[in-house]
Amino acid sequence: MSSYQKETTQLRKLAAELLTSGQVEQVIGYTTADFVTRTRPVIIRDPQMVDQLILNSFCCYNLSSYLARYPRAKTAVVLKGCDLKTVNLLLLEKQLKRENVVTILCYDDGILDLGACAQVGRDRELELAACQRDGELLKLTFADGKLDLAWADALAAKCVNCSCQANLKADYTIGEPATKPSDPDAEYRFVLEFEQMSADARQAFWERHFSRCVRCYACRNVCPICYCSKCVFEQTAPEVVSTFVDTPDNMFYQMIRVQHGIGRCTDCGECERACPQQLPLRLLTKALERQIKQDLGYKPGQDDSTLPPLATFDPEDDNGPFG
Amino acid sequence: MKFITDEKFAQLVAKLARKRVVWAPVTGEKDTSWQQIASAQEIATEFVNTAGSIKPLFFPQSETLFHFKNNLDGTVDLEDIPLPVRKSVAIFARPCDVRAMNIIGGVFDQDKYRDHRFADRRERLFIITLACQHPSSSCFCTSMTPDGPFCTAGSDLQFVRGDGGYLVTPVSEWGQKFVQSKAAFFSDAKADAEPQVEKLKAQSLAKFRSKLDTNEVAELMAKNFGHKYWEEKSFACISCGTCTYVCPTCHCFDIRDGKRGGKGGRYRTWDACMFPEFTKMAGGHNPRAASASRFRQRFMHKFSYFPQNSNQIACVGCGRCTRACPVAYNVTEIISDLKKSVSGESNE
Numbered sequence A: 001m002s003s004y005q006k007e008t009t010q011l012r013k014l015a016a017e018l019l020t021s022g023q024v025e026q027v028i029g030y031t032t033a034d035f036v037t038r039t040r041p042v043i044i045r046d047p048q049m050v051d052q053l054i055l056n057s058f059c060c061y062n063l064s065s066y067l068a069r070y071p072r073a074k075t076a077v078v079l080k081g082c083d084l085k086t087v088n089l090l091l092l093e094k095q096l097k098r099e100n101v102v103t104i105l106c107y108d109d110g111i112l113d114l115g116a117c118a119q120v121g122r123d124r125e126l127e128l129a130a131c132q133r134d135g136e137l138l139k140l141t142f143a144d145g146k147l148d149l150a151w152a153d154a155l156a157a158k159c160v161n162c163s164c165q166a167n168l169k170a171d172y173t174i175g176e177p178a179t180k181p182s183d184p185d186a187e188y189r190f191v192l193e194f195e196q197m198s199a200d201a202r203q204a205f206w207e208r209h210f211s212r213c214v215r216c217y218a219c220r221n222v223c224p225i226c227y228c229s230k231c232v233f234e235q236t237a238p239e240v241v242s243t244f245v246d247t248p249d250n251m252f253y254q255m256i257r258v259q260h261g262i263g264r265c266t267d268c269g270e271c272e273r274a275c276p277q278q279l280p281l282r283l284l285t286k287a288l289e290r291q292i293k294q295d296l297g298y299k300p301g302q303d304d305s306t307l308p309p310l311a312t313f314d315p316e317d318d319n320g321p322f323g
Numbered sequence B: 001m002k003f004i005t006d007e008k009f010a011q012l013v014a015k016l017a018r019k020r021v022v023w024a025p026v027t028g029e030k031d032t033s034w035q036q037i038a039s040a041q042e043i044a045t046e047f048v049n050t051a052g053s054i055k056p057l058f059f060p061q062s063e064t065l066f067h068f069k070n071n072l073d074g075t076v077d078l079e080d081i082p083l084p085v086r087k088s089v090a091i092f093a094r095p096c097d098v099r100a101m102n103i104i105g106g107v108f109d110q111d112k113y114r115d116h117r118f119a120d121r122r123e124r125l126f127i128i129t130l131a132c133q134h135p136s137s138s139c140f141c142t143s144m145t146p147d148g149p150f151c152t153a154g155s156d157l158q159f160v161r162g163d164g165g166y167l168v169t170p171v172s173e174w175g176q177k178f179v180q181s182k183a184a185f186f187s188d189a190k191a192d193a194e195p196q197v198e199k200l201k202a203q204s205l206a207k208f209r210s211k212l213d214t215n216e217v218a219e220l221m222a223k224n225f226g227h228k229y230w231e232e233k234s235f236a237c238i239s240c241g242t243c244t245y246v247c248p249t250c251h252c253f254d255i256r257d258g259k260r261g262g263k264g265g266r267y268r269t270w271d272a273c274m275f276p277e278f279t280k281m282a283g284g285h286n287p288r289a290a291s292a293s294r295f296r297q298r299f300m301h302k303f304s305y306f307p308q309n310s311n312q313i314a315c316v317g318c319g320r321c322t323r324a325c326p327v328a329y330n331v332t333e334i335i336s337d338l339k340k341s342v343s344g345e346s347n348e
Helices: A007-019 A045-053 A065-067 A080-094 A121-125 A187-193 A199-210 A218-220 A247-259 A269-272 A282-296 B006-019 B097-108 B115-123 B172-179 B193-206 B215-221 B227-234 B241-244 B289-308 B322-323 B331-348
Strands: A026-032 A041-045 A076-081 A101-106 A126-132 A137-142 A144-152 A173-175 B002-003 B019-029 B032-036 B061-068 B074-081 B090-092 B125-130 B158-164 B165-170 B253-261 B262-269
Touching: A007 A026, A007 A045, A007 A076, A026 A045, A026 A065, A041 A045, A041 A065, A065 A076, A065 A080, A076 A080, A137 B253, A187 A282, A199 A247, A218 A247, A218 A269, A218 B074, A247 A282, A269 A282, B002 B006, B006 B165, B032 B331, B061 B165, B061 B253, B090 B097, B097 B115, B097 B125, B097 B289, B115 B125, B125 B172, B158 B172, B158 B193, B165 B172, B165 B193, B193 B215, B215 B289, B215 B331, B227 B289, B227 B331, B241 B322, B289 B331
Parallel strands: A026 A076, A076 A101, A101 A173, B019 B090, B090 B125, B125 B158
Antiparallel strands: A026 A041, A126 A137, A137 A144, B002 B165, B019 B032, B061 B074, B061 B262, B158 B165, B253 B262
């Protein structure tokens, strides 16, 4: 991977200072897990433990989802550009108090998803012994041999055409932003291609995939903007969605969940990553994001103060056919 | 021991598919999962294990138990839903999944109570287990049973991949009868077959990297119920049901009525102790409202309560929970870190 040694050292130093000075009570970040390709969310309260914090190309989690657990504690959180947008949204929606959150934006050159890479795959991914970035190549070492991949092929789908590197304000930043893609619409291309399919073909596509959904609710639970203390899907009298797992109800559940994100979801991609059945959920989240950008000229999460169009009313609005 | 060539195996599968429901791992667009097949060509070969286990073959995720109709005179008509009588075949189940079936079988099929929907399905399911020769680094079945990837518990036949075919060992009486009644498909294995299988087993066992120390684990967990370890370790957990639903030994379920107007069906559907409302009671009290208590409970159940009740650990070391967890938890680490936490203190 890109060596983030320098950045990791900087982050640890910063975390120790924030904790020792009492500016924060805790730091939420990434730490090593069991395999080379995995990290895990961690919370540090003792400045002596900051060496548990790491930065690398497998820091996939959107850690903003853990902030809501500590409404009264001063918390620093390690964020990628995509994650910082979520924090902006949570601040805007008053789920977090500005004075209780310290944002540490760590620029990265992309998260790797070797499991999705044809030359590696989900089984082999866990057998990786070491990986090292060498220019535009990613050099992989397994117990039984080596493999070189194009860096671009190893990137997580959401990181290709990343537009989360610029114009974001954080309390602290580590590293330098990567260059923005020249085509601002490149990130929506996969959705546009999908939407070329006929309605019937898309229906068949979704039925095929949602027949595999097991209603584990990982997509809902991992989502940082999904924060109702009592979820409508947990309601029992009456039930909103049956707990008898079948394709139509699986689709209904997902539609409702995703629609809660209209004008709010920043396509952090965690729902798709968390899904144990690898349902292509970003086709939904990204489609909604694109629709809002196209129709209302709005991209959620750019800052923590601009009110979103769907939450505002302006008498000067063009009311279309309603005059 | 017998031998079946690839060609004869394909013929056997085709024959079975004519009269029975044949299940096998099939590689789809996104992953390898258990599907009904008609020919041996559809069977996936290059994978470690399916995302979900064979559990749905005898314990479906959602199942209507009976239909009911509320009559205007106050009586209720009940209508039983008979199970299909056609036998099923599971081809190339992994030894871990098959062993798991017996572990939870003890819950559904006991002296005083027999859940006929589970037990009848299991009875009608013929299982051909494929010994594992390519375990993942996340697999640890060797810690849970000494035969690990070559374990035959619960199998009817054991297949071991050999040159141009499979070495076949009948395990159960049904397996024995099967081989006898279909003798045309099998030949006698060569004299060196048994030592060959032993060699392949030893090679497979040597590949395992993950270990879970089960020595006195039930006592370790019981003694440390109140330890602050659980609060700390559970931080990342998002309380979804992923680990529970992919696990071959998890078996909790919810029972609900689905009805419209005066009629409907009572159904059962998988439930997960990790869900926040799992222990929520009428009146609103929830003894496991805290995520840390649910996290602790999962491991206490598998490694302490279940063993206390039935002398078996409710884990077969398949590693699915570890692979599927959205926040990269590792069950072997959870147990070994508990040990470290506890022994670290006693050394102070």
